[in-house]
Amino acid sequence: MSISVLGAGAFGTAMAVTLSQNGPVTLWARDAEHVQAMRENGENARRLPGVKLPQNVTVSAEIADALQAETLLLAMPMQKMTGFLDTHSDTLAGKTLVSCSKGIDLSTGQGPTALIRAKVPGARAAVLTGPSFAGDIARGLPTALTLACADHSEELQAELSTPTLRLYRTTDTTGAELGGALKNVYAIAAGTVIGAGLGDSARAALMTRGFAEMLRIATELGARPETLSGLSGFGDLVLTCTSAQSRNFRLGHAIGAGEAFDPSITVEGAATAQALNKLAHTRGLEIPVAAMVMALTEQSISVDEAMQALLARPLKEE
Template sequence: MTVSVLGAGAFGTALAVTLAQNGPVTLWARDADQAALMQETGRNERRLPGVNLPRKVAATADISVATEAETILLAMPMQQMRGFLATHADLLRGKTLVACSKGIDLESGQGPTALIAAASPSARGAILTGPSFAADIARGLPTALTLACAEDGEALQRELSTPTLRLYRTTDTTGAELGGALKNVIAIAAGVVIGAGLGDSARAALMTRGFAEMSRIATAMGARAETLSGLSGFGDLVLTCTSVQSRNFRYGRALGAGEDFDTSITVEGVATAKAVSILAQKHIIDMPIATMITALADRQITVSEAVQALLSRPLKEE
């Protein structure tokens, strides 16, 4: 059975590469030139340099070809997903749609599975998330991710696991998608700490309090605490806050150091911080780190003001 990946960025391409170990994969790029170049050269040099696409990966810019598959992975940036689903709703009817994006849609405040349910009620929505850099997956390094699917996830788990990509299953879609979205916000904050020269001890404190913040809002929104402490939450938090491979971490590090950052790079945590700050007000949840990241990204405060504000909060029980 063919699987399709929609979105030929770093992650979509890496997923296509690993899934080709199981059978044919269609990789859809919205840009016809990019699809033709991938087909011709067998590489996606711009997004995933140095990786050869297996022959079982067929690149196309034809959305009707790409949506012939029953199982379709959505690997575009989160803020693009709602528009994409609306545009192609007819072609996606009745399919299994696996969101691979990490974030919260800023306009609606919804995560990927709610967006899928709203745009394609007859589709089955799932989410694939957890600690994995595209380059690691594409190189065949061992990786473990969470596959969240409200029902009948076992066959999907088998279909999307490969010899090097091990999937763990859950029915807690809310927990999985919120963990993946929120860790990006904390990763930006961890980057700020390192960029501003505040040290590894401060980063450990930030990660721990960040995890508490993630868990507070996620459980208030219906997530299970154990999902937050699994691969999609704690696992991805650790990876993204400690690796310079992470774009969210690198963006934060530039912010902390007062340096410019290439705005063409995908940094999901900025929009997510804004979206979650709005959700936090609605649920009356205290989220000082997300609020601070929004203010910093919008240049409303300086790094030293942000640090001062966090350190001067009232002392309380852990």
């Protein structure tokens, strides 16, 4: 097995830790000072404090070290992926590139696997997604994820599974990546509901209508409905809409409560809301909840105004 994880955020670090049960793993970070701190402390105190890095996890700031592996997990923000693929397209050709990003590229409207195929045609594109928090994976708590790859690879499924990380495979890469991306938008909405003190009943209604929007746009873009009903769609939606461990939920909670939010924290749902509304507009789809999320994150509408806009929509059949 030859695996590197590109990106030393919380999730990338957690995947390096759990995959080290199967063999040596290289964990790459672009910040040399961050790498040095991880080597000295034996943990990623900046992103995943309290989790020790096993001895067979090699931390490096040299991209050449990481690119020697045949299977590369791209654990980087979605909006950074285009630049990375462009810069290293020649070296990445022929490798298996597994995106761990949950989002839609703002400049192209593409998900990660489509972006990989466009930028590195010679690579094998896959996506790893589903309901998970980095801390749970790193501490060996039972977690199930979706691995989507066009060739339905049992070999890759086995390579990325561990005794506590169970992967279910699918060939529906579109559905898997859209489920992972879109649920972040509705997690912001759910956090806003709770932060504003609107209650759990309102959150349940929001999640249900949000899931209907997810199905509407994902199937329009070619996803299979059953994929959205699985781990990468409904499962991930439930997790991120109900836990303060979710960065998207925390952003929404801050918006609802009228509190400041740390701008250094990557929250994919804000950018995804913009991309989602562009897609919906071009295809004539109604996604009122996602539209309110975009307006809230852009600070062009207040929480009260968003709530009133949604409640004032015409009554209709479910």
